[in-house]
Amino acid sequence: MRIVAIAKRVLIELLRDKRTLALMFVAPILVLTLMKIVFTANSTVNLNVATVSVDSKIAQQLDDTKHVSVKKYDTKKKADKAIKDRKVDAIINFKDNNYYVTYANTDASKTSATKMALQSAMVTTNINNLKDTVTQLKDTLTKIQASLPPAAQAQMNRPSDNKNQAQKAPKIHNKYLYGDSDTNFFDKMLPILMGFFVFFFVFLISGMALLKERTTGTLDRLLSTPVKRSDIVYGYMISYGLLAVIQTLIIVLYTVWALDVQVTGSILLMILVNVLLAMVALAFGILMSTFAKSEFQMMQFIPLIIIPQVFFSGIIPLDTMADWIQYISYILPLKYAGDALSGIVLSGVNFSAIAVDLLVLLGFLVVLTYLNIVGLKRYRKV
Amino acid sequence: MTENSVIKLSHVVKKFGNDTVLDDIDLVVNTGSIVGLIGPSGAGKTTIIKTLLGMEVADGGQATVFDQTMPNRQLLSRIGYMAQTDALYDSLSARENLKFYADMKGLSASQTKEEIDHEAKVVGLFEDLDKRVADYSGGMQRRLSLAIALLGQSELLILDEPTVGIDPALRRQIWKELKNLRDQGKSILITTHVMDEAELVDDVALLLNGKIIAFDEPNNLKTTYKVNTIEDVFLKAEEENQ
Numbered sequence: 160m161r162i163v164a165i166a167k168r169v170l171i172e173l174l175r176d177k178r179t180l181a182l183m184f185v186a187p188i189l190v191l192t193l194m195k196i197v198f199t200a201n202s203t204v205n206l207n208v209a210t211v212s213v214d215s216k217i218a219q220q221l222d223d224t225k226h227v228s229v230k231k232y233d234t235k236k237k238a239d240k241a242i243k244d245r246k247v248d249a250i251i252n253f254k255d256n257n258y259y260v261t262y263a264n265t266d267a268s269k270t271s272a273t274k275m276a277l278q279s280a281m282v283t284t285n286i287n288n289l290k291d292t293v294t295q296l297k298d299t300l301t302k303i304q305a306s307l308p309p310a311a312q313a314q315m316n317r318p319s320d321n322k323n324q325a326q327k328a329p330k331i332h333n334k335y336l337y338g339d340s341d342t343n344f345f346d347k348m349l350p351i352l353m354g355f356f357v358f359f360f361v362f363l364i365s366g367m368a369l370l371k372e373r374t375t376g377t378l379d380r381l382l383s384t385p386v387k388r389s390d391i392v393y394g395y396m397i398s399y400g401l402l403a404v405i406q407t408l409i410i411v412l413y414t415v416w417a418l419d420v421q422v423t424g425s426i427l428l429m430i431l432v433n434v435l436l437a438m439v440a441l442a443f444g445i446l447m448s449t450f451a452k453s454e455f456q457m458m459q460f461i462p463l464i465i466i467p468q469v470f471f472s473g474i475i476p477l478d479t480m481a482d483w484i485q486y487i488s489y490i491l492p493l494k495y496a497g498d499a500l501s502g503i504v505l506s507g508v509n510f511s512a513i514a515v516d517l518l519v520l521l522g523f524l525v526v527l528t529y530l531n532i533v534g535l536k537r538y539r540k541v
Numbered sequence: 542m543t544e545n546s547v548i549k550l551s552h553v554v555k556k557f558g559n560d561t562v563l564d565d566i567d568l569v570v571n572t573g574s575i576v577g578l579i580g581p582s583g584a585g586k587t588t589i590i591k592t593l594l595g596m597e598v599a600d601g602g603q604a605t606v607f608d609q610t611m612p613n614r615q616l617l618s619r620i621g622y623m624a625q626t627d628a629l630y631d632s633l634s635a636r637e638n639l640k641f642y643a644d645m646k647g648l649s650a651s652q653t654k655e656e657i658d659h660e661a662k663v664v665g666l667f668e669d670l671d672k673r674v675a676d677y678s679g680g681m682q683r684r685l686s687l688a689i690a691l692l693g694q695s696e697l698l699i700l701d702e703p704t705v706g707i708d709p710a711l712r713r714q715i716w717k718e719l720k721n722l723r724d725q726g727k728s729i730l731i732t733t734h735v736m737d738e739a740e741l742v743d744d745v746a747l748l749l750n751g752k753i754i755a756f757d758e759p760n761n762l763k764t765t766y767k768v769n770t771i772e773d774v775f776l777k778a779e780e781e782n783q
Contacts, residue, residue, distance in 0.1 A: 164644035175632040376626035383594050383622040384645035385614050540598045541611040
């Protein structure tokens with residue numbers, strides 16, 4: 160009963176604070192729109208390409224390309240397994256004189272890099288082939304000149320065969336494991352950004368709200384009633400959880416319909432992750448607010464707590480960083496939410512695939528909530 | 542000590558680090574009486590109140606309210622508390638503030654409705670119940686804060702400087718109401734640093750540097766110290782203690 164009353168009060172206060180509401184709901188949309196406009200995929204990436212029965216010249220050419228390493232697979236099946244396991248970023252399968260390319264497409268910059276690498280490999284190989292053909296022609300002509308009429312007809316046929324083959328250039332057929340050809344860097348960042356917005360705003364606003372309760376004396380007054388300390392924490396959780404649902408819905412609907420981003424997985428799962436993340440952010444915000452004496456001091460936590468999480472959340476690929484840096488990411492809640500959301504948006508993974516991420520977030524939540532309930536003892540001893 | 546004491550502090554000691562804030566405090570508030578706690582700022586008034594509400598725990602001695610040792614969460618439903626700050630939610634209306642605190646105290650729905658109207662009338666805010674607190678004047682906010690403390694027919698009221706920043710007419714009105722409540726059998730502990738208010742209470746405790754230097758009826762104190770006002774009592778008691 161008291162929990163509901165507290166949740167209701169917090170919600171009413173928020174609803175009447177139009178500027179803060181606008182910040183929570185409009186700011187993410189504004190930033191996402193700007194990013195969509197600004198970002199076009201471009202960065203150096205390391206590619207792992209699987210090849211199946213591809214001409215060894217082309218494969219060699221690909222392997223020689225900078226940042227590309229080629230692995231040969233005997234069957235398409237084995238290659239398919241490798242791409243699912245994220246061991247390779249693309250499969251090039253040569254069949255019936257055509258290239259069938261499958262892109263994992265979880266990282267749009269890798270997809271476009273693969274396309275470029277294959278194109279240039281083919282062009283280079285073609286040129287080399289042409290060179291060979293021309294040399295062959297020369298040889299043949301010299302031979303013709305040398306050994307005249309008798310064998311002439313037979314000799315003339317060979318170069319023309321070669322010519323025919325060169326003209327009928329193999330076609331490239333593109334296929335995308337996840338997403339489509341429109342998937343770009345923005346799409347890769349989107350799920351992480353979504354988590355970031357939820358985390359950032361809930362952290363800041365809830366932290367400020369509890370700070371205000373403390374400085375205006377309402378927390379003391381609240382604690383002078385028989386309310387349980389846990390009731391206060393849970394009441395805040397319900398209200399901010401609701402807020403996170405609305406925020407997620409707005410962001411998801413806007414990105415899907417207005418920004419035309421493809422969400423492969425279930426929107427319900429996304430909401431689940433975001434609500435859990437919002438709870439963690441709330442508990443974190445409340446905990447941090449006890450270390451702040453003013454709103455300005457609360458703002459000082461942004462570079463300390465929010466910004467590092469952005470770096471490690473997966474927006475910047477971690478696999479190229481040193482090992483010890485990667486370990487840091489394991490203690491940051493945004494990493495797990497980012498992983499889960501990326502999985503849902505880009506690869507359409509199901510619940511079991513993100514279960515570990517959800518469990519870790521839940522672990523953060525339980526620990527932080529416990530700390531908050533105990534922490535309120537500072538203001539009332541029972 | 543009498544059996545009908547509501548608050549009983551015996552030999553209470555409170556330290557913050559090496560700083561002794563309360564030093565061997567004895568204080569009794571009997572049922573149906575108003576006890577004033579006066580002293581300069583920093584004397585320990587708020588710490589006594591916090592100990593009574595269970596926000597702090599005494600390092601020594603015993604603090605009991607309704608014969609039970611504090612801190613005790615359940616007992617808080619029988620105590621009405623008004624802090625030095627108004628402690629109101631600005632963006633809510635007065636009615637929403639009252640409703641919220643009534644919920645926190647655990648009043649039933651019907652009781653809540655009845656009491657909101659009643660307490661609002663007592664503090665003269667009935668007409669303005671649906672205005673936002675942000676639009677209230679300072680005096681109105683103070684009155685609303687008092688109304689919240691009165692919610693739930695609490696048997697004990699603990700009021701921390703309730704008349705600070707209130708104009709004289711309203712102050713008189715509030716004191717009239719407090720005496721009314723006392724006559725209904727409620728007990729009130731009030732802190733103030735306005736000396737003439739100390740004349741209005743039943744018993745007055747003079748608090749200085751964490752010690753109670755005198756505790757008696759105002760008139761008795763004046764006779765003992767052979768002076769005409771509580772202010773003079775305070776100054777004289779202060780001299781004697783230095």
